[in-house]
Amino acid sequence: MASGQVINLDKSMLSVSRNVLDNSFNELKQLLGVKAVESFDKYLGLPTIIGKSKSQIFNFVKDRVWKKLKGWKEKFLSRAGIEVLIKYVAQAIQFYVMSCFVLPDKLCAEIDAMIANFFWGGDATRRGLHWVKWSTMCRHKNDGGLGFRDFKSFNLSLPNGGWNIPLLELVFAPNTVKHILEVPLPMFQGEDCLFWPYTMNGKYSCKSGYKLLQVLTHEDAPSSSRAVTLPPPLWKFFWRTDALPRCKELAWRVIKGVLPVRHSLRVRGVDSDDVCPFYSSEPETSDHVLVRFPAVQPLWFASPLAVRVDQFSSMLELVIAFLSMAEEEHITVFQTWVYALWEARNSQVFDSIHVRMERLLQRVAGLCAAPRPGPAPVVRDQRRLASSRSRPRQGTSKVNLDASYREGEGATYDMVVQNHLGEVLAAAASHPTPAMSALLAEAQGLRWAMVMARELGFMTVCLETDCLQVFNAWNGSSGGSSYLDHIVADCHRLVSQFHSVSISFVRRSGNAVADYLARHASSFLGVVWLEEVPNEVLPLVDSDVLTSMPSST
Structure with a gap:
């Protein structure tokens, strides 16, 4: 199969309608090589066929x-x-x-x-x-x-069954129906309440109100910069690098299309020639200076980044590709390199000084090693955030869980259950469900995993999540009324249905099997494995067993 999954013929059965001829039934049974039964009784504790009664x-x-x-x-x-x-x-x-x-x-x-x-x-x-x-x-x-x-x-x-979808579609516009279905309804009855959806605890704050007004204001206001920009997650990654503020600020101007090159000055009414001073066949734009200029392309390839910029049509395309694939330290060098190139351009234009490659490399190295302004970096408690690969105690099942979220497409959840020897007892992947955000998807994934573990008969469990916010919400006592608080409250109420439940935070590197299933969710929708996992996951399971330490008794 394309997904790499293999059908277990010993656990497979065949059932057909009474309208199928005996000859056809026997041929199909022989072709598939599985047992034939009159009807399936239950699957995961649920009836597979609903009759008249x-x-x-x-x-x-x-x-x-x-x-x-x-x-x-x-x-x-x-x-x-x-x-x-x-x-x-x-x-x-x-x-x-x-x-x-x-x-x-x-x-x-x-x-x-x-x-x-x-x-x-x-x-x-x-x-x-x-x-x-x-x-x-x-x-x-x-x-x-x-x-x-x-x-x-x-x-x-x-x-x-909480939402009457036909009625919603009759009353509301399609986009409104989509947002309504994304609301994570609680499992247990409770009173409706009002809350502020723009903070973690559901309570209004001046900061969140200001942010919302900024978003609404900018949505309605026309933009003078280029229409295409970075998605919010990439902006967050862009600003958290260790590059000097001046390097990040210049890279930001490049992305927004507001670098003071000749063409941009001409567009803004400055009386000047917009032709490149070194390559008169093209106007001097940001893309020309930093990507398309023939003399700059070898510099990119000879830089510590070793980038073939001729493969990119614009600087924005190059930035998005870099932010999507590179590590944080490489993004720091990238931002610094752009700053050094702009400095070299200005030295050539205004001072007629040609900056050689050796000087560029020295400049980048100096900028990367320069002292950073601001407070000292926060040192995290590495013991708490360590890559945990510990095994559960005998009699306890370890449940690793993860969620995959894509805006506009919803979320899928998955889980892997292992015993104290590291052997896989079960694994499962959900069908796509509506979700409002990646954080709520992780919380809903925790709730889903608890329900699945209970239904599969694992009553003493240690749950492991790689979402620190969900882990903190579980251990917190905010008493808030946000969507996250209601989902976590459901999880706490589910605890009474187990013999014992604990939850731990684990880094993604210690959650490799569940993370793989989450990233390849489209291949495993609605699948439950008992005492097995897909073939491509087996190396990750073996690695987890070899590198994990048995729990101390």
Whole structure:
């Protein structure tokens, strides 16, 4: 297969419609070499075929709840203890099924009745005395209830069924519908609230308000510089380099198309000739001076960067390519080299001094070694941010997770589960889902991985994420009301459904397998592997096993 995946014939089965002829069925079975079954029962705990009787198909949900209730000894629990068990265990174990299917109303009513009977002291043989009707108990505590879930309403309000997409498309414009679907809905019921979406904690700040006004103002204002510029992530990378401020400022002017070359001065009304003083066949533009001028192209190739600038049509194209592929120290040299070239041009134009290659290299080296202004750099706690390759303790499953986000396309999540020996127990990749940002995609990926781990039966887990912001949000106690806070709150509530959960931050180099699956998400959409991974990931798994240290006991 193009993705490198191999079909496990021992775990594969064939099922066909009754309309398929026996001869065709036998030929297909022989061709594929897999077992034939009359019908598939379940996959990942979910029914694969929904017949006419949905109540019968989904009756296993009711059995799960009853098995959980039957195992508790309510006579040893206070009423408040029973309330907690019902809310955070009995009413949560069927979330995964309800997030994929709308259960029959009759089944929801039977589960409600079963839980209500347990709360009032009843069991399978006798009915307890119900002092308050269930609909009242399902009201919020502020409204006189106990905050239990009404299963029918909860099922209809889950994220997969929360948005009425046909109605949204009828009422709103397509672009508005897209943004609505990106809103990360919570898994658990809660009160709606207002929050400021432009800060991490959902609270308004003067700084965030100013930034928003700047964005709105610049969106409406015409730009006098070139229309094409860098995307925000590249700008962030551009400004964080260690180059001198003057070098970065000049490189910024080059990108914005405001370098005072002859053509730009002529366009702005300065009475001057716009022809290149050294190459009279072309006007002197920024691209001409720094990229297309025949004498400058060998200088780029002989520089520490060794760049063939003749392959680029403009300086902006060269900058974008460099920022997208090069390391930070190379970007520092790049910005400094552009500054040195501009200095050499000015020396030639205004002082008639020709700067030789040796002098250029010395100038770049001097600028790179010059003292930097401002405060001393912050030294990070390397122990906390170390590339962790530790294995979990025996009996604990390590779950490495990652997310891939592309603006306008949404996000995909993936996870890899390993035991204390480094052996792969399971791996999974999600289908694309709407997401508002890369950060929220990482948080939603954590929530998705917890749900998947629980459904696959891993109840004692150590989760590892390479997103430091999500890790800090998990450990924080901001009590905010932002989208991130609500997703992390869901994750904390999911903890009660495990035997034990911990979360650690790991650098990307220590999260290689999950990172690979995230970067190649389009090849693995909606796939679950049990005790195996794609062939191309095996070297990463082997490397992880060889370089990881067993956990100390």
